Every structure is written in structure tokens, then in C-alpha cells.
Amino acid sequence: MREAAWTRIASCGTALTLAALMVFAGPARADAISDVLTAKGPDRQKMLEEGARKEGSLMFYSALTVDQGLRAEVNAFAKKYPFIKTEFWRGTEIQISQKVLAEQRANNVQVDVVESVGVAGTLSRANALLPFESPYAEAIPERYQDKTKLSAASRLNFFGIAYNTKLVPPGTQPKTYDDLLDPKWKGKLAWREDSVSGAILFITNLLMTRGEPATEAYLKKLVGQNIVSFNGSARTLVNRVIEGEYLIGLNIFLHHPVISATEGAPAGAQGMEPVPSVAGTLVIPKGLKHPHAAMLFLDFFISKEGQEVMRDAQYFPVIDSVKPLKQLEPITPALVNMKENYISDQALLDNKRKAEALYKEYFR
Amino acid sequence: MSGSSLGVAPVAPRMRLWAGYSPSVVILASILLICVVPPLIFLVMASLHETNYDGSMGAFTVDNYKNLLGGARFFRHLTTSALFALGSAITALFIGGLQAWIVERTNTPGRQYVLCVAIVSLGVPTVLYTISLLLILGKTGPVNQMLMALLGQSEPVLNIYSLGGMILVEGIEFAPLCFLLLSAVFRNNDPALEEAAMMSGANVAQILRRITLRLALPGIFALLILTFIRAIEAFETPALVGRPGRVDVLTTDIYGTMQHSPPDYGEAGSFSMILLIIVAVLLFVYSYTARNAARFQTISGKGFRPRIIDLGRWRWLTFAILVTVFSITVVIPMTMLLWVSFQPYYEGINLAAFGMLTLKHYRSVFGSESFREAIVNTLILGATTAFVVATFTAVCAWLVTRRFRGAWVLDQLCSAPLIFPAIVMAVAMLEIFLNLPVPIYGTLLSIIIASAIHYLPYGMRYSYAGILQIHRELEEAAAVSGARAPTIFLRIVVPLVAPALVAGGLFVFLVSVKAVSIPILLAGPNSRVVAVALFDMWQNGLMGELSAIGVLWTLFMTAVSLFLFMFIRRFGLAVR
Numbered sequence: 001m002r003e004a005a006w007t008r009i010a011s012c013g014t015a016l017t018l019a020a021l022m023v024f025a026g027p028a029r030a031d032a033i034s035d036v037l038t039a040k041g042p043d044r045q046k047m048l049e050e051g052a053r054k055e056g057s058l059m060f061y062s063a064l065t066v067d068q069g070l071r072a073e074v075n076a077f078a079k080k081y082p083f084i085k086t087e088f089w090r091g092t093e094i095q096i097s098q099k100v101l102a103e104q105r106a107n108n109v110q111v112d113v114v115e116s117v118g119v120a121g122t123l124s125r126a127n128a129l130l131p132f133e134s135p136y137a138e139a140i141p142e143r144y145q146d147k148t149k150l151s152a153a154s155r156l157n158f159f160g161i162a163y164n165t166k167l168v169p170p171g172t173q174p175k176t177y178d179d180l181l182d183p184k185w186k187g188k189l190a191w192r193e194d195s196v197s198g199a200i201l202f203i204t205n206l207l208m209t210r211g212e213p214a215t216e217a218y219l220k221k222l223v224g225q226n227i228v229s230f231n232g233s234a235r236t237l238v239n240r241v242i243e244g245e246y247l248i249g250l251n252i253f254l255h256h257p258v259i260s261a262t263e264g265a266p267a268g269a270q271g272m273e274p275v276p277s278v279a280g281t282l283v284i285p286k287g288l289k290h291p292h293a294a295m296l297f298l299d300f301f302i303s304k305e306g307q308e309v310m311r312d313a314q315y316f317p318v319i320d321s322v323k324p325l326k327q328l329e330p331i332t333p334a335l336v337n338m339k340e341n342y343i344s345d346q347a348l349l350d351n352k353r354k355a356e357a358l359y360k361e362y363f364r
Numbered sequence: 365m366s367g368s369s370l371g372v373a374p375v376a377p378r379m380r381l382w383a384g385y386s387p388s389v390v391i392l393a394s395i396l397l398i399c400v401v402p403p404l405i406f407l408v409m410a411s412l413h414e415t416n417y418d419g420s421m422g423a424f425t426v427d428n429y430k431n432l433l434g435g436a437r438f439f440r441h442l443t444t445s446a447l448f449a450l451g452s453a454i455t456a457l458f459i460g461g462l463q464a465w466i467v468e469r470t471n472t473p474g475r476q477y478v479l480c481v482a483i484v485s486l487g488v489p490t491v492l493y494t495i496s497l498l499l500i501l502g503k504t505g506p507v508n509q510m511l512m513a514l515l516g517q518s519e520p521v522l523n524i525y526s527l528g529g530m531i532l533v534e535g536i537e538f539a540p541l542c543f544l545l546l547s548a549v550f551r552n553n554d555p556a557l558e559e560a561a562m563m564s565g566a567n568v569a570q571i572l573r574r575i576t577l578r579l580a581l582p583g584i585f586a587l588l589i590l591t592f593i594r595a596i597e598a599f600e601t602p603a604l605v606g607r608p609g610r611v612d613v614l615t616t617d618i619y620g621t622m623q624h625s626p627p628d629y630g631e632a633g634s635f636s637m638i639l640l641i642i643v644a645v646l647l648f649v650y651s652y653t654a655r656n657a658a659r660f661q662t663i664s665g666k667g668f669r670p671r672i673i674d675l676g677r678w679r680w681l682t683f684a685i686l687v688t689v690f691s692i693t694v695v696i697p698m699t700m701l702l703w704v705s706f707q708p709y710y711e712g713i714n715l716a717a718f719g720m721l722t723l724k725h726y727r728s729v730f731g732s733e734s735f736r737e738a739i740v741n742t743l744i745l746g747a748t749t750a751f752v753v754a755t756f757t758a759v760c761a762w763l764v765t766r767r768f769r770g771a772w773v774l775d776q777l778c779s780a781p782l783i784f785p786a787i788v789m790a791v792a793m794l795e796i797f798l799n800l801p802v803p804i805y806g807t808l809l810s811i812i813i814a815s816a817i818h819y820l821p822y823g824m825r826y827s828y829a830g831i832l833q834i835h836r837e838l839e840e841a842a843a844v845s846g847a848r849a850p851t852i853f854l855r856i857v858v859p860l861v862a863p864a865l866v867a868g869g870l871f872v873f874l875v876s877v878k879a880v881s882i883p884i885l886l887a888g889p890n891s892r893v894v895a896v897a898l899f900d901m902w903q904n905g906l907m908g909e910l911s912a913i914g915v916l917w918t919l920f921m922t923a924v925s926l927f928l929f930m931f932i933r934r935f936g937l938a939v940r
Contacts, residue, residue: 059889066904087734089889090904098627099806101419103888105798107806110888125420190608194623228525231607236905243504356624364437 010144036291037132037284044135048299049081051292054196057085058293061096063116063195064280069155069261069313077252077300092195092233093119098101100285104128106157108307109247112294115301118196119282120151121349124240129176131282132295136302139319143342144279150279151345154301156316158331158340159278160199160271161256162238162249173270174248177206183322190228192237197278198346199229202251203355204348205276209341216358223362242267254331259314262327274341275333279318386768388849392760393770399817403784403792407640410677410795419627419798428634430451430869437617438638443631445613446454448530448602449595453588455535460542461584464688467543468550469576470673470745472682478690481549482540483929485694485919488601488651489878490537491898492914496697498524498604500705525609534601538591545590549583556669568673582656593643597785599881604902614639615787615881622791622885629795636788644783698918705911725912735897735913741808742893744879749815753823754815754869761827762857766836778824781817789818794885806888814886815876823868823874830864831857863935870928874921 014322024361039047052058053185064070070090078086093116100123103109114123117218123129131149144153163173174180178191192198206215228246230237237249242265254275257267283300300306307317316324324332333340411429414422431439462704463482467475499793501507504522511521523529557579561571602616612620614635621631677683705719729735760778763771784792793814797805804810834857842852860866880895887896901910 017850061889066906087889089892090900098419098622099888102794102798105419106803107801108805108807108888110806110890128418224441228608229610231603232903234906236903239905239907243502245503269784 004280006028012154030286033288033291034127036129037295040133040135046168048292049295052081052290052296053083055290056083057087058113058297059111059117060086060088060288060297061099061111061114062088062090063092063093063096063119063233065233065256066090070237072313073116073301073306073309076306077297080300080305081293081296086293086294087298090233093117093122094194094196097122101126101128102158103285104285105257105304107287108284109289110278111285112288112290113282113284113297115154115280117157117278117280118145118345118348119242120283121345121352124148124345125349126265128285129290132284133303134295134299136299139321140302141318142192144318146281147344149218151283151355152284152302153279153318154296154309155280156318157197157278157280158254158267158271158316158333159197159205159251159276160254160331162252162254163268163270164241164265164266165246165248165261165268165348167244168268170268173268174272175270176272177218180225180250185225185248187228189225189250190230190237190246190248191239191250192234192289193229193231193359193363194231195234196352197234197253198251199219199359200355201276201278201343201348203271203358204343204351205341207275207354208343208347209274212354217351219358219362222333227363227364237269255314255316255328258327258331262314269331271331271333271336271338277342278348279334279344366798385770386763388759389768389770389774392763393773393777394605396760396774396780399820400777400780402796403789403817406795406799407636407788407792410629411637412633413628413630415628419629425630428489430632432631432638434656441612441614441617444527444611445596445615448527448534448606448611448613449592449598450469451527451531452534452595452598453591455531456538456542456589456591457546457584459535459693460544461541461546462685463543464546464550465572465576465699466682466686468547469671470675470679470682472675472679472686474683474686478686480926480929481694482543483932484922484925485540487874487878487925488918489880489895489898489903489914489921491604491878491880491895492701492918493537493697494533494601494604494698495898497536497908501702502698502736503533511733517925521746523609525605525611527606527611529609530601530605530611533605534595534598537601538594539689539693541594542591545587546580546584549580549587557857558671561874568675568678571673571774572673585649586654589646589653592881593646593650596639596643596646597682597787599787604899607839612702613926614642616783618787618791618886619881621918629791632791633795636791636923637783640783640788643785647782678809688752691881698915701911701914701918703911705905705915726916727910729909729912729916732924734892735891738892738894738897741891742877742895744808745812745883745893746873748812749819749870749876750873752812752816753819753872754827754865756864757820757823757827757868758831758858758861761824761831761855764828765831766839775824775828781819782821784818786818786879787885789814790882790885793817793882797886806886811883811886811893812905814882815879819872819876823872824873826864826868829862830861830868833864861930864898867928867932867935870924870931874925874928877921 008213013349036048036051060074062070064073066354070088074086074088078084096114096116097119100111100114103111120129129150132152133149134152135153137145140153140283146152160260161174174182174185191202203219206218210218227250230246230249234249234252235256238248238252238260240246241249241257242260251340254269254271257269260267268299282301284294284298303323304319307319309323311317312322314325314328316328329335405526410421412424412426414425414427416422431866463478466472467478483919499505501522503523508520508522512518514523524533556569558575561575565575599615602611602613603619606613607616618632618635618639621628621635705725706723707717708720708722708724712815757778760771760774764775781789793810794805797810838856838860839852848854877893878895880899883891883893883896884899888892894913898910898914901913
């Protein structure tokens with residue numbers, strides 16, 4: 001009995017000491033991390049590299065397509081900094097924000113940098129992000145900049161429909177939102193339900209440009225089209241359209257079908273006015289373990305070098321000095337005189353609840 | 365803890381401390397309570413609280429239940445779940461039952477290989493099966509292409525992403541298990557009744573219908589309920605086949621509530637509680653039926669061998685049936701995977717594609733560190749879970765069979781996790797790990813803990829049956845010679861039940877490495893396992909790499925299952 005009591009006291013003591021260490025060491029460590037993330041000056045690069053060398057590894061969560069941008073960007077970074085073992089995990093922005101929040105709650109943060117569409121709004125609202133400063137962020141055009149310094153734009157995305165050119169001869173594809181209501185498309189449309197950039201963005205774009213009553217009236221008509229709720233990435237949805245599983249994929253990244261078309265696949269892209277555009281963003285979550293490596297990665301991603309990797313993977317770069325590839329011109333709204341509706345992470349977040357409620361009401 | 369207090373022989377003074385209970389019973393029961401009770405408590409807690417923006421618990425509320433039971437969605441999905449489960453149970457029982465009858469009771473050539481095939485197919489990840497069937501039966505798959513050409517239609521004929529499709533896929537997946545369980549039922553029929561029928565002039569069909577099936581009926585019915593429960597709990601097929609076609613069942617609905625940002629743990633909790641209650645009720649019905657099935661037992665003291673029916677020329681028909689089932693469940697899905705793994709990108713089957721065969725997916729798989737990590741993680745998960753479950757249940761089963769005071773509690777507690785469908789167990793464990801001050805979320809250890817608890821009942825069945833076969837005379841002889849309880853257990857019991865424990869361990873290994881529902885909610889980026897990697901790859905459209913990994917993994921798991929098969933053969937054990 002006595003022994004048991006001692007064991008109990010000892011274990012309680014250990015737990016208390018650990019808790020105390022966590023309480024006192026926590027803020028000190030957080031300060032040190034903040035210093036790294038907001039460091040300025042000529043020796044910044046040297047300091048980051050030295051720190052990253054000690055950290056030795058980096059975990060990157062992203063919603064980029066593995067075979068297109070994600071692997072290319074990570075490999076290019078690993079080539080430049082071979083001493084950092086860079087790993088990545090690909091999920092939808094919902095899975096990513098969920099994982100980040102869970103890791104923080106469980107006090108076991110594994111991620112260092114996140115890149116996705118729509119994730120900055122959710123995570124900043126949950127108070128899960130750290131502010132940072134990168135000298136490379138200055139090259140980002142004014143309207144894509146985040147004043148709170150909690151995120152940095154990483155790429156641009158224009159959304160529209162993908163269609164199978166074998167089954168839907170070019171010219172006969174829907175070109176406006178009202179074209180989608182044509183009975184001949186019934187049961188042939190698909191959109192993503194598990195991603196903010198899928199059905200939710202589709203509805204958000206309408207809410208922002210038409211207002212709530214008109215949007216609801218439109219959705220009521222759209223229900224009759226029996227849209228397939230697709231689970232999986234936007235890229236996979238485009239693949240299914242190419243395979244002929246669905247004739248038309250709604251609210252996909254317009255550059256995805258273009259990439260496939262250059263490889264000979266029967267894929268067409270069509271923007272519908274107003275074309276929704278969203279920037280992908282990089283964010284740094286609280287509790288990260290490799291701040292030096294994280295900043296080096298973030299710098300690299302928005303530098304000319306990293307943006308060229310994005311460009312070569314046929315994405316729209318976010319800085320003006322790197323222009324998108326020629327084949328993307330027909331889907332760049334500004335170049336084909338189409339109206340564009342830029343949806344910031346904040347706007348996405350502001351409309352999310354309404355859009356989700358509408359989706360749940362009509363399409364679940 | 366002194367050895368004597370474990371004991372077979374009554375030991376007086378120390379016992380008083382434990383109120384007459386063996387300390388080992390008390391300790392094991394406490395461990396089990398810690399494993400089984402908190403998941404339930406956390407589920408109830410989560411279901412009765414609002415979910416904050418960061419996922420933590422908010423204010424008390426009963427709205428989660430109100431919303432759930434007040435909406436039409438829940439009842440619609442409940443009905444779909446029931447239809448799906450019933451449909452797939454019947455499909456599986458039909459395929460498996462036909463096979464079992466042919467194998468056990470007829471002289472069909474090649475029937476001895478069916479058992480081997482069934483056990484091997486237990487090792488193939490369900491995700492992989494589902495995906496290959498989707499490739500075959502999908503709109504662009506060979507089946508639809510052929511049907512379209514045959515019927516001269518321009519639209520795909522079959523829609524696999526439907527309730528019917530789900531039933532077909534799940535039915536095919538459950539068939540091997542039904543075969544294994546029904547074989548035992550057909551094997552244990554006394555042939556005297558059939559012989560009497562034959563003497564009275566009945567033909568094969570009449571005997572089958574009026575004697576064999578009648579006798580097997582309670583066994584079949586119990587199995588129907590068991591398969592029904594398993595289908596209610598199924599996650600992979602509803603997630604991959606049902607969801608794209610907007611056919612939701614309860615398990616995918618639970619997963620769906622976790623796919624919100626922020627995740628709605630409250631809704632997931634209330635959903636899980638309801639599913640848990642449904643499964644508990646069904647399990648009760650099952651145990652009742654299984655107990656009553658004893659009324660139809662024909663095994664008696666006299667020795668008998670089931671009669672083998674000579675089918676004459678008809679045996680080639682039954683042979684053709686076996687070959688067809690084998691093709692549908694194994695050959696065609698695996699060929700499809702093999703085909704896709706050698707294609708640069710997938711777009712159906714056509715002649716032109718033969719010219720494009722490539723090894724690039726295999727190269728990228730072998731070159732990928734994350735794949736190697738996933739394999740190592742999976743092996744650690746399977747081996748550790750199997751070892752923990754087998755060891756733990758062996759001790760529990762021994763204490764139970766030797767009727768240590770209060771040991772019956774161990775039996776009950778070991779079976780308790782049965783009421784948790786895997787996805788519910790995952791939701792509950794996730795809640796626990798997120799609320800623990802210890803950083804365990806996202807680690808491999810967290811998946812091992814959840815899996816070990818989930819598969820405890822399976823291990824218990826193997827260990828219990830194994831120990832039941834050993835008469836206690838041997839242990840008494842050892843006790844008389846002065847051996848204490850631990851010595852008796854380690855030197856007498858363990859060597860004798862080792863085959864049963866190994867078989868149980870191998871079974872737990874096989875089922876835990878192919879499961880998706882637990883690791884999909886618990887795994888972190890460094891603790892990914894193969895089954896989840898396959899699931900992710902399907903969602904990310906990486907068909908080539910997925911197939912390459914699938915082919916390699918299937919080869920490996922086939923080797924493990926073959927080993928299990930030979931082991932079972934060697935020691936005359938049964939697969940449950």
C-alpha cells in the first residue's frame with residue numbers, strides 16, 4: 001500500500017512538473033518562433049538556413065494536385081535545400097484545416113506550412129495561425145495581399161466547367177449559368193461536395209453577384225438536374241469527365257482540362273460570367289516545430305523560382321513578373337474580356353454558412 | 365503481485381486484500397474497463413455538447429439528437445442502410461452458400477482449392493476490391509462497353525454508383541467469409557437424414573431443398589444477421605460507390621459530418637450513438653438466434669462423415685460455377701489492377717493501349733519513401749495489434765475457462781467492443797486522443813490502441829475456443845508437482861494453445877491491416893498505412909500508382925494468407 005502511495009505521489013509530481021514546464025516554456029518558445037517568422041535584415045537568409053539545418057525536416061500540407069504542382073514544387077525546394085527532408089500530405093482544404101485544428105488541440109503539431117484555397121479564412125477565424133513576414137511577399141499585387149500578414153497568396157485560380165469534347169462537341173457546351181438548366185444535361189453534371197472550392201464556391205459566387213433571393217431561385221431550378229455529388233479532388237473530377245463518367249464537371253479549376261487537352265485528352269474548359277477567381281494561400285499554423293525550414297519554404301514558393309515551377313506546372317502564377325503559359329490565355333478572364341469576380345478568403349468565409357445551408361437544403 | 369495469488373490453488377492471506385478475487389482478474393478487468401468505457405463516455409459527451417469552432421466541446425445541448433431524429437435525412441439513410449445491408453447479406457450468402465454446398469457436399473473437381481482461395485481473398489484490402497470492381501463496372505469499364513456494343517446503345521447501361529451497385533460490390537466482397545462460415549454448417553449435417561430421403565426416392569434437388577437447406581436454416585439465418593451487421597458497419601463500399609451517386613448510409617453520414625470545416629463532432633457523436641444502439645440490438649438478436657440454432661444440431665456422439673453427393677455429369681456445371689465465382693471475385697479484379705498498373709494513364713481498355721505499356725508506376729512506387737514508410741507502418745500496426753490481442757485474450761480466456769472468481773466479467777468486457785462499428789470506434793478514440801494532455805493524436809500508437817480494442821472480440825473467440833479444448837488434468841498435474849499459476853500458464857497452457865493463438869493473431873493481422881475506417885480518422889502524415897494511402901490515391905486520381913501498389917500489396921498479403929491457410933491445415937483449426 002505504502003509503495004503504491006509513493007508511486008502515486010511520484011507520478012503526480014512528474015505530471016505537475018511537466019505541466020509547469022509546458023506553461024513556462026510555452027510562451028518563451030512561441031516568442032522565439034515569432035522572431036524567426038518575422039525576422040528582417042541582411043542576415044535573415046543565413047539565420048534561416050542555419051536554423052533549418054538543425055531542424056532537418058519540414059512537413060507541408062497542401063491541396064495542390066500531387067502530379068501537377070505539389071510534387072514539382074516540393075522537389076524543386078528539396079533540390080535547393082537538400083539538407084531539409086521535405087515531406088508532404090495532400091488533402092482537401094477541409095481535411096487540412098481539420099487536421100491542423102486537431103493537431104493543435106492534441107498538442108502534437110506535425111505540420112509546418114499549409115498551402116490551399118480557402119484554408120486561411122477558416123484557420124484564422126479559429127485563431128490557429130501565426131503572422132509572418134517574407135521579403136518576397138512584396139512582389140504580390142496589392143489586391144491579393146493579406147493586410148493581417150497571416151497568409152500570402154501562392155497562385156491564382158479561375159473556376160468554370162470542364163466538359164468531354166468527344167461527348168459534348170465544342171460549341172454545344174453550356175456557356176452561362178442558365179445554360180446549365182437545359183434538360184439535356186440532366187444527370188450528366190457533377191460537382192464536388194467535400195471541398196470549399198466545389199459546390200460551395202459555386203453557390204458563393206452566385207450569392208456575391210446575384211444576391212440571396214435570386215440565388216435561391218436559381219438553385220431551386222438546378223436541383224432538377226440531379227447533379228452528382230462527387231467526393232475527391234477537382235483534378236479527379238476532371239479525369240472522370242475525360243473518361244466519360246460525367247459529361248460536365250462544375251466549378252473545377254479551369255487550367256486542369258487545358259493541361260489534359262495539351263496531352264491529347266478529350267477535355268474542354270469553359271468559363272461562365274462572372275468567372276469566380278480565388279487565390280491559393282500559404283499559412284503557418286501555431287505550434288509548428290520547424291519555423292526556419294517553414295520560412296525558407298514559404299520564401300521559395302512565392303519567389304520567382306517557385307512561381308516558375310507553378311507556371312511550368314500550368315498554374316497561374318501570382319506575381320506579375322512570371323506570366324502564365326500561352327495555352328492558358330483563352331481561360332484568363334482579363335485576356336478574353338470576361339467579367340471576373342475575385343473571392344477573397346474573407347469573402348469565402350463570410351458567405352460560407354449561407355452557402356452551406358443552401359447546399360444542405362437543396363442537394364443533400 | 366505474487367505468483368501464488370494468481371492461483372489455481374487457494375491461497376489464503378493475500379487474497380483478503382482483493383476480496384477473494386484473483387488479482388490478475390481484477391487487473392485485467394481494470395485494463396479492459398479503461399479500454400472499453402471511455403470511448404462510450406466520450407461519444408455520449410460529444411453527442412450532448414455543441415462543437416466549438418476549433419472542434420472542442422461547447423455548451424450542453426440535446427439539439428444534435430433533435431436535429432438528427434427530426435430530419436427526414438436520418439430516416440432516409442437508415443432505410444438505405446437497411447436495404448443495403450440486407451441486399452448485400454443475401455447476395456453474399458447466395459454466392460458463399462452455393463460455393464459451400466458444392467465444396468462440402470458434392471464431388472465437383474477442384475473443390476479442395478476453394479478454401480485456399482477464400483482465405484487468400486481475406487487478405488486483399490477491401491478498398492482495392494472496391495476500386496477494381498468500380499473500374500470494371502464503371503461507365504467506362506469493359507462491362508458497360510460490351511453491353512453498349514451489344515445493345516447498340518450510346519449511353520452506359522449499368523450505373524454502378526447506385527444502391528444496386530453497392531449491394532453487388534459488397535455482396536461479392538463478403539462472399540468468401542460467408543463461404544468459410546457456411547462450410548462449417550454444411551459439414552456438420554448428419555447424412556443419415558439425407559440417406560433416408562434418397563432411399564425414399566428423392567432426387568438431389570429435393571434433398572437439397574427439403575433436408576440439407578432445412579437443417580442448415582438456423583445456421584444460415586444466424587449468418588444472415590451477422591453479415592447484415594457487418595454490412596451496416598461497412599464503410600469502404602458506401603464511401604467509394606454510394607457517395608458519388610448520392611446514396612448515403614449511416615456510416616458514410618458519420619464520416620460526412622467529420623468532413624465539415626470545422627468538423628461537427630457533436631453530430632458525429634449523436635449519429636454514432638444511434639448506430640451503436642442499432643448494432644447492439646442486432647447483436648442481441650444474433651446471439652439469441654445462434655443459441656437457438658443448437659436445436660437443429662445433428663452432431664451427436666456417433667461418428668459420421670457428411671455424405672458426398674455424386675453429381676455425375678452435372679459436376680461439370682458446378683465446376684463451371686466455382687470457376688465463375690473465382691473469376692468474378694479474384695481473377696477479373698486482379699487482372700484489371702494489373703492492366704491499369706502498366707498503363708501511363710487510364711482510359712478504359714482498348715487495343716491501342718497495348719502499345720503503351722509502361723513500368724513507370726512501379727518505378728515511382730519503388731522510388732517513393734512515403735510508400736516504404738506506409739508499408740513499415742502497416743506491418744508494425746498489424747503485428748503489434750495481433751500480438752497484443754492474442755496475448756491479452758489468451759490470459760483472459762484461460763482465466764474464464766478455468767472459472768476464476770469473477771472472470772466471467774473478462775469475457776463480457778472482451779466482447780463489448782463488438783457493439784462499436786469501426787467508424788464509431790474511430791470517432792470515439794479521436795475524441796479521447798484530442799482531449800488527452802499526452803500528444804498521441806496522429807501517431808501510429810493511437811491507431812494501434814484503437815485497432816487492438818476493436819479486434820479484441822475476434823481474438824477472444826480464437827483463444828477461448830483453443831483453451832476450451834485443453835483438459836485441466838494437465839494443469840492439475842503441474843499444480844500437484846508444485847508449479848504456480850504463471851508457470852502453469854506459460855509452460856503448459858501456452859505451448860498447447862499456441863496454434864490457436866497464432867491463427868487468431870494472423871487473422872487479426874489480416875483484418876487490421878486492410879481496415880480503412882479506423883486509420884482514416886486517426887492517422888497523421890507520419891503514420892499513414894497502406895489501406896488509407898490507397899483510399900487517398902483513389903480520391904486524388906492517381907490510378908496508375910494505386911494499381912501498382914495494389915498489385916504488390918496483394919502479392920504480399922496473399923503470401924501471408926497462404927501461410928495462415930497452411931498453418932490452419934497443419935493444426936486442424938477453423939477460420940471464423
